[in-house]
Amino acid sequence: MIEITDLHKSYQMGSNSLHVLKGINFKVSQGELVSIMGSSGSGKSTFLNILGMLDEADQGSYTLDGVQIKNLNEKIAARYRNKFLGFIFQSFNLITYKNAIDNVGLPLYYQGLKRKERNERAMHYLEKVGLADWATHLPNELSGGQKQRVAIARALASDPKVLLADEPTGALDTKTSYEVMELIQGINDEGKTILIVTHEPDIAQMTKRIVNLKDGLIIDDRRVEQVRAKSYV
Amino acid sequence: MFNIERWQEIFDTIRKNKLRTFLTGLSVASGIFILVVLLGVGQGMQNGISKEFEDDASNSIWVWTRPTSVEYKGLNPGRMFTLTNDDYDFIQRKHKDQIEFQSSRVRIWSAVVSHKKESGSYSIEGIFPDFQLIENEDMVSGRYINQNDIEERGKVAIIGYKIKKDLFKTIEDPTGLFIQLNNIPFKVVGVYSDKGGEREEDRVFIPSTTAQQVFNRGQTISNLSYTLQPEDNFEATVAKSEEFVASMTAYLKSKHVIAPEDERAIGVNNSLENAKRFYALIFMIKAFFWWVGVCTIIAGVVGVSNIMLIIVKERTKEIGIRKALGAYPISIIGMILHEAIFVTAIAGFTGLIGGLLLLELVGPFVETEFIANPSVNFNVALTTVIILILAGAIAGFFPAWRAARIRPIVALRDE
């Protein structure tokens, strides 16, 4: 599903250059649930953003579902983001003036679906994350956990091949975090490929594979026995 | 433009960002409103001044004589001289192609005019038929002096409406009746009225030939009056008239042995010269209001651009989110411009209609000496609104374009 070889990324800051990713090799197959761990500043977000085509690598190759991702123009990049990828952010990134159902329907708007169909599909995903009753509420009327569920529903709405989550539980309390993880596990059970960036070991334990990043390199990559979030809830 | 989904998206955004929309709209609407009112007042001033001017304005040229002021060829200054029929005929021949209307005038300053028992003292003027057009007289009844009267030295008279009232009292139409001019009977053939009012309606017009004969004026005349054929434009008309005046005075000076440098001896009133000053004033007023108008538009454009910049800045993160969800750059630009143009257009037309309504409602009541019926050319106002919308769109395009091109990760980091 994802194949990365020798990926490099530096940030230019004035005359200094900060080499963040220093040659990453990485493979993910269909249906995996992978966590990317590492201390703060180790380059986890940078890595995920490149995977999500929000940012570009300086060097190396990236293949997503058999498609070479390189030097894409803005238009094609936009289409790939819409079709292949679903994003979940630590800070939710919901559009504040749109209610839950309109937020979830937004990726479908960019696919050119009509409002009626958008609303039907968005409602379906809101039901899936258990927020059908909150469809017409604005983000500021929802709790943190509910916002993240809306964001998950939005990421799922365009039925992407890969879900990318950058610290999805970082802004949530433990109980809510586990509820969100339970939801993510359920989605993975249905076959969706998911990558989660986290620095919390208990969250990482709920995935099926843990990748450790340090000083811009993968120092450890192992499969783990998945802990079901349900057992905590 | 005609994508209904996009319109829904715009309306959603507008509905949920009422304050932003209101502020954008307010600045545009008030700008246009002020502009329309200003242009209206400018037009009103122009109307007012035009009206003041119209009363006694024409393109006429009057020539009369005064005592000389320079010694010349042994002749003392202070010498009187008189214009004659020869002068009139010569100028007529020389400037045939240029002259539109012409008349000499023989003036008897005060004569006793009577009908039966009623009498009064009025001025008598011996003139040619064209004089009616030079002085812009309207006939109340009867006719004006005609060429036949001139040739036959007819004892016919045209009297002013005021004289008719004084002498004929209740008689509705005095044409055909007789009046005495210094005891000489004349037949009234017409009654005229003048826009200048009663003070211009106390004259008796008779044929110039008759006047010279009856009042013993020989070949002499009191003054000359002309109007010239208009040229293609005002400037050329003024230039031609100045040329005409110069050529005519040069001739009269040589004919009557007057020093070429004598500025006093020949009096000339060229009302086109006055018109020139008048048009210069109008032009300045117009230029001033246009300048103010252009400044208002520039301020409006700057205002709209600023708002667009702020809107784009404010929406950077939203743009990042939209891009992360797969928005094409073009759809981002479209979204921002579409909203901006829509809001500017609605607000612009609101301001336009508001300004026009104000002028329409208040305008007719404004009647001071300098402002009359302020109004505005609808097309000009409409053009202004369109300029503002276009300028807003162009001003908005660049920030929108930049926002659409920044990498989503940069936009997302924006707080």
Ligand SMILES: Nc1ncnc2c1ncn2[C@@H]1O[C@H](COP(=O)(O)OP(=O)(O)O)[C@@H](O)[C@H]1O
């Ligand atoms: N846009 C940027 N410009 C400069 N430096 C950056 C930028 N983004 C991240 N960095 C730096 O790159 C390093 C890795 O950042 P990041 O990938 O966010 O780490 P993590 O998510 O693991 O905490 C950090 O030192 C961070 O300061």
Ligand SMILES: [Mg+2]
């Ligand atoms: Mg991070």
